[in-house]
Amino acid sequence: MKSKTILPDFLVKKGDAYYCRYGDFYIDPLYPVKTAIVSHAHGDHASPGHLDTYATPFTVAFMQQRFPKYTREAYTIKPFNQSWELNEVRITLIPAGHILGSAQILMEYQGVRYLYTGDYKLQEDPTCEPIQVVQADVLITETTFADPDVVHPDPVEEIRKLNAINGNILLGCYTLGKAQRITYLLNSYCPDKVVLLHHRMTMAHRLYDEYSPVSLHYKVYGRKDMKEGPANKVYLVPPLTFNSYFRATNVTRVFASGWARLQQHNDLSLYISDHVDWADLLHYITLVKPIEIWTIHGDGSKLKIHLQDQIDVRDIQSVTMIPATA
Template identity: 60%
Template sequence: MLHILSDFLVRKPEGYYCQYGDFYIDALLPVSVDVVSHGHGDHARPGHTTIYCTAVTAAIMRYRYSQQPQSSYRTIDFQHTFQIGPVQLTFIPAGHILGSAQILMEYKGVRYLYTGDYKLQEDETCEPIEIIQADVLITECTFADPEVIHPDPIDEIKKLNDQPFNILLGTYSLGKAQRLTDLINKHCPDRRVLVHHGILPLHRIYDDMGLKKLTYEQYNRREMKVGEPNKVYMVPPMTFNSYIRATKVVRAFASGWKRLQQHNDLSLFISDHVDWNDILFFIKEVKPQEVWTLHGDGRILKQYFDGQLTVRDIY
């Protein structure tokens, strides 16, 4: 009979804490030992004494947090089990962005699986998700709502082919921008991708450490004003918002959030998170005895599985 520890992972001000191994996961404040699922800033922060992560996540953090001592990183390959105290950990590809990992923690015969952010949709710019079985699934709930069903990203990106002007494309700099570049390269071959200087270094990390080369150019103001109207200028959110009065361009922002599609010329629902159907499929495949929720609202999921499966928020 498995004995699931209800306090194996708990919420603290610093982040999610495992007292049985004395480490944190995705801590937002400096801690002694942090295990980082991926390189996005709401999961990967500086100031920790020791950081366990994949090599790509370390490269992203080194770029973003230059003051973090190089000696603090402990890079671990996918599927390679390592030990923190009595807890065994293994990084499993999460399919979210390049280098993103689910974190499998094994303690006294019980398997606890922390997903981090994850997606099931195909994305050739990052490692595809691997689904394993666990006794406790600790899942994000960003879009855990039956009203959120993500469309086919290929159908969405092909909308760019029908536009008569250059496109100002708002996107998150890490992961989404590189995925969009690849989708445009493949499905909008007549479009040239111009990349904002704030996104460019992350494209180069993908080029150096990723699964395929991307085709893009550094942004040049003159290029946007001359020649054929076949450019896609990819910019981070703050820049996108500052160009509210831009003329002779089609404004679009790639996101799974409906609120970010408002006031744009074109909707582009492309998300790097699981939607409702994906979460249900994932739970079915992982076969957990309990589901613990975080990073979003897990109440609808709890109602859906009422009487069938224990679903609760991380305390």
């Protein structure tokens, strides 16, 4: 049986993007390019100005709202699990479970399957599509929390801690994905709490109202909402607003994140992350069954040591393009 030839430069780091010369496209570029495939709509992955952007329906909808000067013709909507080709590379978007519309990008070329995860999580999150597992020869994985010391707790148990707080809560969280997940968790497991929404989060929530499989219950914040009526409000605010309210009184300050540094100086920790922790990363590797692992977005050194006698692990930035004449 002929062994598969994995091309070490199939995907390489090129500035703030990942480039596939065999298909002549970029993944998650942060500068204008001819052809971009965008894994999801977070700002560190989605940017404007490309001649053609391939992405899932929700990702395109969010980008159109966020970058209104770019016409609909700049986007090509690709539903999950519907393959297409760019040059000779066959591409399929697979649900990543990170936020609504987030996609892993499966690339097939010369019989080899390369799976770019983007950001992903295995924890249950009814606000978005659950992660879908496919097997691949090369797993190109984020390593945001690739550390044996990182353990993400059950998000339901974390959110239930807010039930013990008698008073209003100022809750910092990211605007897209995290805020909608927190709203759903509060609606489901803290039913006596009223969710108030910072105006900068309105667009994302309303798009979730249109695309998400679950209903979210919230009210856009008004000036008197935290001062009048029962003290059972949870006011969701973006990070910059949360930081500017560091002297806020008569509220309990919490921030929803997997990062320990973002829990410091708050009144209560709230470890809710939209990325895989160490255990989920290792579990996902067993499901995908890769021959090689290429790491991105974080530090993969501990993963490399852990798997050194089992699977070849390398940082994708350690390889440059091989000349075509080589």
